């Protein structure tokens with residue numbers, strides 16, 4: 001097996017060798033995936049190359065400030081593949097099934113660079129930089145850029161900073177490592193704009209979004225002796241505040257904020273009798289295992305799945321799995337916290 005240094009060099013070689021790139025990321029695009037795409041596009045352009053960003057779904061309104069976001073295309077609006085493609089780059093995506101409609105657009109036989117920090121990445125690329133110890137995909141892209149002395153324009157630095165800030169929950173989640181903080185500091189030194197990123201990601205709600213936030217807080221109730229909190233977003237709640245589903249990205253963090261809660265669950269009603277389930281936990285409580293049991297996936301402290309059924313059916317199913325998962329890790333979280 002190659003050392004990480006060897007993989008970083010192979011990634012750099014792949015980026016230097018080709019001229020036209022297609023870049024994509026996972027369904028329900030988040031800031032780490034999108035900002036990573038944009039950062040890489042700025043780096044490739046600084047090298048005189050071309051980058052096409054094609055995504056499986058729309059981006060949240062708050063991400064539009066990210067430098068270069070206007071160039072992002074949707075797979076459903078892209079009938080033809082960009083011509084002369086030399087290589088593909090897939091970011092923050094554990095397997096190709098998470099690429100939605102983009103998968104059908106990918107030509108076979110091209111070199112593929114896979115950069116990801118999900119623990120269950122399937123190494124589907126020709127070069128696989130998969131490291132679950134990294135805070136974010138943007139931190140991994142930083143390593144590629146530095147190891148290969150690639151140019152890093154300020155627009156790319158701002159994007160990488162945004163990805164790291166967002167995936168660490170503003171440096172609050174358990175992936176807030178010294179390395180993540182150090183990379184963020186170096187990005188600011190290289191021209192990243194932390195004020196703009198902080199403002200746009202966390203202080204620029206539409207009034208309807210903020211009112212929806214209050215509505216969602218109003219739905220929170222606790223279960224399993226206070227170890228789990230559940231919040232709900234119905235289609236009616238979205239409609240009343242004129243907010244789209246994409247614009248509820250950070251709402252999944254809300255139920256976990258209840259003191260003493262170990263697992264936060266957000267249930268968002270989709271169309272056609274389906275429900276988007278977002279699970280959030282703290283420390284050693286592993287919601288990735290719980291999501292996997294329901295057919296989804298993610299990270300130890302943040303995972304998701306889409307299930308069929310009514311809100312109350314899905315709630316029952318999810319709570320049963322969470323209860324089982326918490327029984328499996330009984331007391332471990334509390335003991336660890338008590339030890340500090």
Ligand code: AMP
Pocket residue numbers: 026028098252277278279295296297298299302303304305306
């Ligand atoms: P979300 O709750 O949608 O914000 O997702 C939290 C994390 O879980 C992200 O890393 C997602 O990529 C991952 N995730 C969400 N839904 C799924 C799914 N159906 N399958 C695999 N991973 C998922």
Ligand code: MN
Pocket residue numbers: 026030032033092
């Ligand atoms: Mn992601």
Ligand code: MN
Pocket residue numbers: 032033092117135136137167
């Ligand atoms: Mn990520």
